[in-house]
Amino acid sequence: MFQCSNDYMIGILDSNLGGLILIKEIINKFPEYQILYFAHTARGPFDNKGEGTIKKCAEQGIDFLIKKGAKLIIVSDPCMAIVLKDTKTKVPVISLIDWLMDSAVKKSQNKRVGVIASHAVINSDFASKAIHQIDKGVKVLTKATPLLWPLIREGWLKRAVTKKVLKTYLYNLHCKQIDTLVLTDPVYSLLQDIIQIKIGRQVKIISPISIIGPYLQKFLEDKPEIKKGLQKGHKHQFFVSDANCQVKTLASQWLGQKIQLKEI
Amino acid sequence: MFQCSNDYMIGILDSNLGGLILIKEIINKFPEYQILYFAHTARGPFDNKGEGTIKKCAEQGIDFLIKKGAKLIIVSDPCMAIVLKDTKTKVPVISLIDWLMDSAVKKSQNKRVGVIASHAVINSDFASKAIHQIDKGVKVLTKATPLLWPLIREGWLKRAVTKKVLKTYLYNLHCKQIDTLVLTDPVYSLLQDIIQIKIGRQVKIISPISIIGPYLQKFLEDKPEIKKGLQKGHKHQFFVSDANCQVKTLASQWLGQKIQLKEI
Numbered sequence: 001m002f003q004c005s006n007d008y009m010i011g012i013l014d015s016n017l018g019g020l021i022l023i024k025e026i027i028n029k030f031p032e033y034q035i036l037y038f039a040h041t042a043r044g045p046f047d048n049k050g051e052g053t054i055k056k057c058a059e060q061g062i063d064f065l066i067k068k069g070a071k072l073i074i075v076s077d078p079c080m081a082i083v084l085k086d087t088k089t090k091v092p093v094i095s096l097i098d099w100l101m102d103s104a105v106k107k108s109q110n111k112r113v114g115v116i117a118s119h120a121v122i123n124s125d126f127a128s129k130a131i132h133q134i135d136k137g138v139k140v141l142t143k144a145t146p147l148l149w150p151l152i153r154e155g156w157l158k159r160a161v162t163k164k165v166l167k168t169y170l171y172n173l174h175c176k177q178i179d180t181l182v183l184t185d186p187v188y189s190l191l192q193d194i195i196q197i198k199i200g201r202q203v204k205i206i207s208p209i210s211i212i213g214p215y216l217q218k219f220l221e222d223k224p225e226i227k228k229g230l231q232k233g234h235k236h237q238f239f240v241s242d243a244n245c246q247v248k249t250l251a252s253q254w255l256g257q258k259i260q261l262k263e264i
Numbered sequence: 265m266f267q268c269s270n271d272y273m274i275g276i277l278d279s280n281l282g283g284l285i286l287i288k289e290i291i292n293k294f295p296e297y298q299i300l301y302f303a304h305t306a307r308g309p310f311d312n313k314g315e316g317t318i319k320k321c322a323e324q325g326i327d328f329l330i331k332k333g334a335k336l337i338i339v340s341d342p343c344m345a346i347v348l349k350d351t352k353t354k355v356p357v358i359s360l361i362d363w364l365m366d367s368a369v370k371k372s373q374n375k376r377v378g379v380i381a382s383h384a385v386i387n388s389d390f391a392s393k394a395i396h397q398i399d400k401g402v403k404v405l406t407k408a409t410p411l412l413w414p415l416i417r418e419g420w421l422k423r424a425v426t427k428k429v430l431k432t433y434l435y436n437l438h439c440k441q442i443d444t445l446v447l448t449d450p451v452y453s454l455l456q457d458i459i460q461i462k463i464g465r466q467v468k469i470i471s472p473i474s475i476i477g478p479y480l481q482k483f484l485e486d487k488p489e490i491k492k493g494l495q496k497g498h499k500h501q502f503f504v505s506d507a508n509c510q511v512k513t514l515a516s517q518w519l520g521q522k523i524q525l526k527e528i
């Protein structure tokens with residue numbers, strides 16, 4: 001069992017380190033709060049795994065974060081967020097992907113929203129369900145983009161191959177005249193410039209980075225009892241379940257600073 | 265605990281289903297033997313995981329296969345094979361990658377061998393060590409090719425993007441005048457035609473498919489006590505630790521027949 005903590009922090013649950021890009025933005029926008037990060041790197045990526053496997057890992061992560069002192073948890077990995085839908089937890093668990101869908105509905109004017117995500121997210125039909133719960137009149141067009149993660153992990157951010165892959169992935173969404181495109185994974189924002197070119201300048205891009213500030217601000221204003229309980233300070237803590245060399249390198253690159261990753 | 269079995273079979277330990285391509289070849293060359301397959305799909309891919317994580321999973325797989333009746337085990341996943349190096353087991357555990365390196369040394373005439381593999385295999389420096397144990401005079405040139413698996417899984421076998429990625433990956437090996445190229449993963453053989461074009465017609469390709477027949481034949485001749493103990497029949501059994509839709513589809517595609525995948 002994990003040791004309990006009396007420091008109350010904002011917990012981030014992740015699988016593949018993409019959440020670190022989100023944390024960079026949270027630290028930037030809310031420098032007063034402490035972050036508690038856990039990525040289940042020994043088990044992810046979850047793109048090609050079944051719901052049962054993902055749920056077990058997500059619940060382990062939630063359990064760890066609560067015991068370590070998370071007062072609220074933001075699930076940055078979309079696959080984990082989806083399977084946690086009806087899980088009962090002791091602290092509020094926020095699915096980043098829910099906020100993304102909400103933002104997309106609010107921003108779209110022609111009511112045609114595109115969503116790019118992993119196979120697991122697209123196959124779950126989550127995007128349509130979440131958007132239609134808010135507005136049944138929105139047409140949701142999805143595309144699985146499983147090659148983006150491997151390309152990003154390789155650092156091939158500006159290569160011709162990456163541009164070609166994005167062109168292929170986005171062609172249909174472009175033809176179907178979406179006016180809003182949701183990037184479900186924080187790491188996709190590393191390709192945002194090329195995505196914007198390939199999908200067209202008139203399309204608004206909704207990314208975890210663009211929404212986290214205003215949505216987290218509003219959440220904390222609506223829940224003053226949680227806001228009050230959050231510890232002030234800069235002692236962010238970063239945990240992973242597998243701290244191999246590549247994980248350490250990517251963590252520093254994506255967070256933009258050297259960090260101490262603890263393996264549990 | 266797993267239930268024990270009295271059927272003695274050839275066990276195949278895998279992570280990402282690539283071993284099914286190997287099984288197709290084994291069934292073709294040795295139709296009399298029964299195969300017992302286990303892929304730890306709930307935990308793999310192991311490309312970006314540390315040695316501790318991979319070893320734990322590999323040992324779980326070995327344990328399962330032995331209890332189910334494996335009389336010998338062929339480890340088709342190179343990452344798993346490497347970490348099992350000094351593990352003591354009750355039945356012979358054969359690393360496919362060892363056979364590949366042995367074959368490459370025998371086939372190379374200019375003593376310049378190229379190896380393509382995942383990051384975990386390349387970073388471990390396994391290829392050089394294994395080859396230098398046989399012949400210190402062989403120059404080993406390696407290249408990590410992590411994008412091949414995602415491209416193959418997507419079925420992008422003949423796309424321009426895949427050709428471009430292979431050209432990039434193989435350019436240096438081509439310039440350094442290797443005469444032998446080792447494909448460490450059985451799934452790479454699905455791209456063998458393009459690999460042959462990009463690396464040059466004069467380069468001999470050593471693949472799991474090309475070596476499994478003669479090496480397994482010799483192994484069984486050298487160990488008649490094992491050969492004698494193997495059960496005859498066609499009741500192959502296929503187990504995975506996560507049987508999601510994509511796993512089921514790929515399994516049928518790569519083995520070339522519909523199979524019943526049991527989830528454990």
